[in-house]
Amino acid sequence: MSQAPLVLVDGSSYLYRAFHALPPLTTSKGLPTGAVKGVLNMLKSLRKQYPDSPFAVVFDAKGGTFRDDMYAEYKANRPSMPDDMRLQIEPLHQSVIALGFPLLCVEGVEADDVIGTLARSSAAADRPVVISTGDKDMAQLVDGHITLVNTMTGSALDVEGVKEKFGVAPEQIIDYLALMGDSSDNIPGVPGIGPKTASGLLVGVNGGLKELYEQLDIVPTLPIRGAKNLPAKLEEHKEMAFLSYQLATIKIDVPLDVGLDDLHLIEPDREKLLELYTLLEFKSWYDEVQRDTKRVELKASTEAAPVAAVAEAVVVAPVEAVYTTILDQATFDVWLKKLDAATLIAFDTETTGIDAHQAQLVGVSFAVQPHEAAYVPLAHSYIGVPQQLDRDSVLLALKPLLEDPNKLKVGQHAKFDMNILANCAIGGDPAHGITVRGIAFDTMLESYVLNSTATRHDMDSLAKKYLDYDTVSFQDIAGKGAKQLTFDQIPLEQAGPYAAEDADVTLRLHQALHARLAAIPSLASVLTDIEMPLVPVLARIERQGALVDAQLLGVQSIELGNKMVELERQAFEIAGEAFNLGSPKQLGAILYEKLGLPVLKKTGKGQASTAEEVLAKLAEDDYPLPKVLMQYRSMSKLKSTYTDRLPEQINPRTGRIHTSYHQAVAATGRLSSSDPNLQNIPVRTAEGRRIRQAFVAPKGYKLLAADYSQIELRIMAHLSKDEGLMNAFRHNLDVHTATAAEVFKVELGAVTSDQRRSAKAINFGLIYGMGAQKLGKDIGVDTKTAKAYIDVYFARYPGVREYMERTRAQAADQGYVETFFGRRLYLPDINSNKPQERAAAERTAINAPMQGTAADIIKKAMVRVDNWLTDSGLDAKVILQVHDELVLEVREDLVAQVGEKIREHMSAAAQLDVPLLVEVGVGDNWDEAH
Template identity: 75%
Template sequence: MSQAPLVLVDGSSYLYRAFHALPPLTTSTGKPTGAVKGVLNMLLSLRRQYPDSPFAVVFDAKGGTFRDELYADYKANRPSMPDDLRSQIEPLHACVRALGLPLLCIEGVEADDVIGTLARQSAGRQRDVVISTGDKDMAQLVCPHVTLVNTMTGSVYDIEGVKNKFGVGPEMIIDFLALMGDKVDNIPGVPGVGEKTAGGLLTGIPGGLKGLYDNLDQVATLSIRGAKSLAAKLEEHRDAAFLSYELATIKLDVPLDVQAEDLYPAEPQHEALIALYRELEFKNWLDDLLREARQAENAASANDADEPATPQAEARYDTVLEQQDFDTWLARLEAAPLFAFDTETTSVDAQKAELVGLSFAVEEGAAAYVPLAHTYMGVPAQLDRDTVLAALKPLLEDPGKAKICQHGKYDMNVLMHYGIELRGLAWDTMLESYVLDATATRHDMDSLALKYLGQSTIRFEDIAGKGAKQLTFDQIAIEQAGPYAAEDADITLRLHHNLHQRLAATPALLEVLERIEMPLVPVLARIERNGALVDANLLGQQSIELGEKMVGLEREAFELAGEEFNLGSPKQLGAILYEKLGLPVLKKTAKGQASTAEDVLAELAERDYPLPKVIMQYRSLSKLKSTYTDKLPQQINPRTGRIHTSYHQAVTATGRLSSSDPNLQNIPIRTPEGRRIRQAFVAQKGYKLLAADYSQIELRIMAHLARDEGLLSAFRDGLDVHRATAAEVFGVPLGEVSSDQRRSAKAINFGLIYGMSAFGLAKQIGVGRPEAQAYIDRYFTRYPGVLDYMERTRAQAAEQGYVETLFGRRLYLPEIHSKNAVMRKAAERTAINAPMQGSAADIIKRAMVTVDTWLQDSGLDARIILQVHDELVLEVHESIVEQVRAELAPLMQQAAELAVPLLVESGVGDNWDEAH
């Protein structure tokens, strides 16, 4: 039986390559980890391929080697190691050791020499060796028993592979490198000799480097470019060539106290790996380890006891099937000062979900699941759902009884279908995490448990399966459903205790949670339940018209291209644009193909190339058709006849709400087609739509933050701020500002908020870069407070690592200290914009709470049905439209006190477009 091959990994080569080739990755505290993760991915992949092999990861040691003594300038051209890479060496070494993999690092020689020595020893004993590297120097080691693999590219080099790659066999690779030299390692070689010339010399004159120099008179006879003058050049650099030979030769006799038999991996050190993965925030690997550990504990517990193991060794989870047990739990809930609960349902869509069961936790480790509607064959008898809900209703509706949920808005909506209006939702762990740090992690329960509790939870897929055969919760056996559901409530309670303590350490963040996010939950739940009425017939007609326009654009594209092609195929479009029509290639994809991305087509269209313009129009109409006119009618709830979007509080980094199914934030307002989609959002008979929108809110917040007298005066005096800016920047009287000047000033005003450069502004307003820079310079001269705000904010972000909104919400910026200039500049732009965008988000949220409270208390026949960006849309009985309109704007304007007036503009109509 043949032996498993010895696997030798060139750790230093992969560390550098992973650092430079892979996207930067950092922890939530800004610690770089991308190279570590890249190398570990490669190592784990290799171990799966060679599970029975001896295995060593070899790194360069600190300090010089014998090659530095041979040649003082060896590797002198290499830039010093970046700090972001240097800081990853020790964590990588620690991870390799914790994985149980032998790690070799020998002073005075390079990793190549250690690998070469081990490879030669093993090959001499007829044992196969696999060397994993991206270094071409290693090709000299290839022989019948030694193969190179490049895990990053998937390349494999045996003897024939080396010949095909380099044009010479492994036995000639040192000679090949001696002639070519190596810029990276500063091996001199012979100037002007590249791969083709080196290969031609070595194949044309036998005997390697020595044979070549013994027969320089034959060089002129070779079919090599510049052959006649090559002999003299070779002679001139004879010493450099032979020195290069020595430098390129991998040492095969390094004294080592290990052999292949000593390199079998040990068992992984699970506790050490868990600590390292937690520190480096490798969440998936950490989760896998924790799940393995729990499965092992459960298996051990199951072997040691008659009772099945619970997910938590210290947990006491009950599955409640008897009335007496339910009564006991109900009494515990009534006595508890605070409890967590969760609903289990048949759907993630709260408007369609049916309640299957409820779980509760009154203290950490004490939780129960009450199954109510499991429907599979052979299901045990369950308590009556209506009876249980009637008993729980007073408790769940008691505003004085504090409750905790994870994503409580969903539970509110589900319970509302059963006549229960959840009150007293004091805490939501999803929102606690989101307010604590919007950028640090996902805010689902499984991710939070892993991050804050170091605990891997039972996943829904673990008990329901995956894909098309996944069970709904009512089909899951109660024996499995019970521990899963009870754990949900238990974890929610544990998370609250952990997260609330962290929030309490920063009172401003706790106030954002208590004053903005938590009061908004029932408001959003109501808006989602209210839904919006849409005219399916109008959308259907528009869909037909969009389809006809797309056919026309397709024909136009075919005519411009001179042939038919698939407009949706980047490959075919690229061939038409760049190969057939010869348009300039402005950008390439990661795979080196000419890009057909939206920004590229837009720039080509600006250069008056007609086909890119047609393609952009086609794509725009196609997106509207597929996303809205075709899909919206399918999203009408058959029970209510309305569309019920889902609003998400814990997604965007700045605090803005997002929506899905449908996404209402992306309906274009500046195109006729987009406005027609808004026309399909209609008021029901006897009602009107009232839309109220904050005017230029982010600019007003910028004026407030910057305290610039010029901007403050413009807003206080009720001037058109873009016209006022144009007058200042272009040096003309206010009354003489042209529409083009106002448009340019508007681009400057909004562009500066988002950190636009002179290049970006020039592109947007169609002027040269120097002219655009002059506009920006003049702007800052006229509005020095804005420049001061920007510089002050950059400095604060760098010092603190975060910026804040007017209300204390924080946005952390881990890349503000990045050594990568592009990433650092992006973080600085975010730092400038986030306080404005985040404050605008906080203001609209505060306004929604105020308006909803007013509508609930007043009993007016009006309700909020949509929230998009800085706009609220209400459905109001036509008899009170003017009354509601008169009271709405002042309420929204009271949401914040700024140094300039908050202005709310409103409109009324039979549809959203009319009202906007």
């Protein structure tokens, strides 16, 4: 039987990664616990995976190490440990020990050195070793006996895995790190040498740093970009390279007070675990330990005296919430005083529906401290409902508080509540509502900024995730389906606690989320400087709405219907028979059985797929029926989503379309919209442009469209610092023409429209991670030619390639990428052992900073424009935001003035190394203006 491996856990690495990558948790008293839970989960998983193994969990000790003496700047660029992480170290250490794991902290060295010493000692004794870490430095330890596993991602690295991942053997990893450096530890390396260049050099000289410096004369002959300039660069930074080698080398001879025989697991200290889990509020784990304790005690008591009583463990009682339904003036007055004295008010509205522009207000709820909240019902209308306070009197009493910008408030999806209150029509006057001001926080946005992909951002999901609390769902009190009640029909006995809980949970969520955000200043800035100022701006845009020509849409709908009939006829002709174009079964039979088209993908049930992406791929390969089907589906979607639906969505009170904008949906920070979704109206097709023609200006006004030009390429230029790309934008060159001139080796003035179109596909394709095969299909050349074009592109813009390599490596190392403003996008699959998942995450890593930065810039621009319009008092309003474009409704005589100021404010929304160009158009409809 093979020997169970020694398992060495890099506790410091996992603490850091769990803190930054996993959803934050806090106790009811505000103690952060998310990283503790993440690391303990990982340890529990390892213990199950290696039940017979000796273990050591190793943490960095306090104070400096020998590397600080060697290089004063070592790790100097690391920010100080966040307080929320520091607070979790001691309870984590205590929990690890209480669970029965040996825990090691050795002064003067790092956890890596302790692990390296134990690993090599065990390997020398022919015992296998598993090192659980997320640190790439550890790859230098891998050999026939030692394997790395990343328990958080499920990936593993043996000798071949190291070679595949880094391009060098484990024994070259130190040399590899010495050349490229390590920004996380401030190991300097050789400036300008990235992962690909470092591995290329080491493979080229078939050795390490010493052999490289002995063979500098052969470096120019190696197949490495910029190889001719490398010898001088290497010679200049030789001393720093060898210092970096020393800094990156893990010690394997640390004197230790423990040996391999001391590293055995012991029985958990259940009493200590109960104490810790009570402090940390890990209820499910507390219950688990309690059950284990009872089993042990029962067994012992049964053996000693079968009739002896078993002592019950102490159960920590949950905090009892106090919720009040306000039906009398005296109680309302008490709460008014509480609200007036509060430093922060959590509030929520209850309504008859989810359309903020048509739903009616039913009641309002408030909380000013955790576990205490009140609901004021205003319009419940079921038979037997108790007398409620006068709606208008309550709203007039609340109006000064809600409109006071200095009275800070927090909501969950507060934009909805703002619009409801703005439309509440006090006294029956539609123009007389409440303009809520002072929205300082929104828990939906706090969660979204903290980690856009960790969870859904609705209240029920957030409460479960961050408070370990199950809220009462709307379906619990209203029912489901056709018989579901509207909120005004729900009895106050149920409605009151439900509504009060919403305000209470909002306040508690804010306390849990805000502390974690405050520990990461860049994320706190994204919330306070971008997302929160945008909330009232979006609320105003939604209330303003857009005017549409329902008659024109009706004409377009008929035309689309006629085109669909013609396309259906063509499909029948190609198929040789009539069939239902909407039936996957019939369509599959025609495509694959009758016409014999290749099966590209199968459904979960093993049937040949007729999904849109499959048809699109077949259409690309020039199969006629899929081409017709794609056109048919496109027409059908436009008809059902826009030309048929938009007239039905015109608000009868305002005569306008009121879309809803969503800040917390797209992972990259992009805004999305719904009811209707205006982001997906195609701009490149005649049919899509005709739909835009139906968005019109009222008499005496014009539509003004302001659009950022090539913003993602400009952001790429800024992020990559590529001189060629930056110069093209700085000198106002057409970047697609400039790229075409380089790729096709012609003068700027000789670039044809086809060459420019191909260069455009290259420019945008590469930043979206497109490969040579897909690019070749897009521009009509073979894969080899497309690969040659890509090579020329990277030779012309080497900074772009370096940015891509640097970003992939950084994403793999830290698990996320950032925008220019500090927004993070977490990439859970970046270190996946599945190549497809990992490749997709790497493509996202490269593109997300550009998409996310573009999203941040348009958001900042919207706030600037809104502030200017408010201050100027000019008759102009933003009515739409789509991707990188703002659409305004402007009085005719103000068009030139407004256009110039909009261009000015949008251009100044971010200070990049290249100018932001804003194109402004004007017309009687959206298509003309764009």
